[in-house]
Amino acid sequence: MQKGIVYILLLICSAKNGILCTHRNEPKEAEITDPIVLAFANQKGGVGKTTSTVNIAASLGYLGHKTLLIDSDPQGNATSGVGIGKKNLRGSLYEVYSGECSAEDAIRPTEYKDLSVLPATIDLAGAEFDLMDRPRREATLKNALASLPEPFEYILIDCPPSLSLLTVNALTAANGVVIPMQCEYFALEGLTQLMLTVRRVKNAYNPALGITGILITMYDGRLNLSAQVLDELKKYYADKLLTTMIPRNVKLSEAPSYGEPAIYHDKYSRGSLAYLDAAKELIRRVL
Ligand code: ATP
Numbered sequence: 001m002q003k004g005i006v007y008i009l010l011l012i013c014s015a016k017n018g019i020l021c022t023h024r025n026e027p028k029e030a031e032i033t034d035p036i037v038l039a040f041a042n043q044k045g046g047v048g049k050t051t052s053t054v055n056i057a058a059s060l061g062y063l064g065h066k067t068l069l070i071d072s073d074p075q076g077n078a079t080s081g082v083g084i085g086k087k088n089l090r091g092s093l094y095e096v097y098s099g100e101c102s103a104e105d106a107i108r109p110t111e112y113k114d115l116s117v118l119p120a121t122i123d124l125a126g127a128e129f130d131l132m133d134r135p136r137r138e139a140t141l142k143n144a145l146a147s148l149p150e151p152f153e154y155i156l157i158d159c160p161p162s163l164s165l166l167t168v169n170a171l172t173a174a175n176g177v178v179i180p181m182q183c184e185y186f187a188l189e190g191l192t193q194l195m196l197t198v199r200r201v202k203n204a205y206n207p208a209l210g211i212t213g214i215l216i217t218m219y220d221g222r223l224n225l226s227a228q229v230l231d232e233l234k235k236y237y238a239d240k241l242l243t244t245m246i247p248r249n250v251k252l253s254e255a256p257s258y259g260e261p262a263i264y265h266d267k268y269s270r271g272s273l274a275y276l277d278a279a280k281e282l283i284r285r286v287l
């Protein structure tokens with residue numbers, strides 16, 4: 001009887017000291033997972049890659065997912081789009097490629113919830129040249145991200161408008177590709193070329209790579225051509241097409257001049273709500 005009481009007392013004490021409790025601040029091993037890396041790519045210029053990467057990254061952060069936005073375009077529009085000035089940066093993606101700086105040191109927090117950025121400046125244009133005679137040059141970004149101590153849930157990469165070594169590095173580092181595209185006739189031609197590049201990278205460097213989704217941007221259903229192109233896309237890429245479509249919306253084009261993702265610029269605008277939906281749809285797709 002006495003033994004039983006002592007045993008119960010011991011149980012209560014150890015529970016109080018947390019021995020029987022899971023320590024909330026210590027993630028269980030099973031909870032530590034690799035981040036989902038998505039490359040936003042389309043070699044066609046001005047189709048909404050940067051707008052989509054910035055706003056989906058901000059929406060993921062807004063939803064409470066720790067997100068890293070990587071600006072892999074020397075134009076640096078994603079960097080300024082989240083309010084980071086390109087002068088006096090202590091490191092950028094160029095320095096990561098050249099080995100002068102680790103990815104960890106170049107990553108900066110933004111003022112937005114759960115959103116960090118690995119910024120780019122025009123220097124990044126020189127990275128292709130520097131990489132030229134490096135062994136396994138296509139895996140430079142992947143290797144740089146492998147040792148990040150901060151656990152990100154999502155890493156989104158904004159690619160430049162080309163199928164260059166920067167894009168190949170993004171595709172080699174990624175689990176999936178998101179293809180932002182406008183419903184225009186020439187968009188379909190470009191899509192075939194992009195699919196071919198994705199297949200080549202998959203075969204040569206990254207067997208796990210897949211197309212996560214095609215995201216229609218700047219959609220205007222009143223235009224006959226848009227509806228026709230959309231029908232074609234549904235015919236050939238039905239399973240890849242995201243159901244969320246991004247409408248043409250002035251708030252999306254004015255937000256970057258304030259250094260703000262749309263959700264922090266005008267939360268209830270059609271554009272920011274559409275990107276929030278797109279982020280939720282992508283989460284469902286990659287789970
Ligand atoms: P680049 O190929 O030069 O990197 P991109 O594919 O990244 O271009 P964005 O820079 O995102 O394209 O968009 C091109 C232009 O279209 C920008 O001025 C942007 O503000 C505008 N834009 C993008 N999406 C929308 C939208 N849904 N509604 C209105 N304007 C948009």
Ligand code: MG
Pocket residue numbers: 049050051073077158159160
């Ligand atoms: Mg861009």
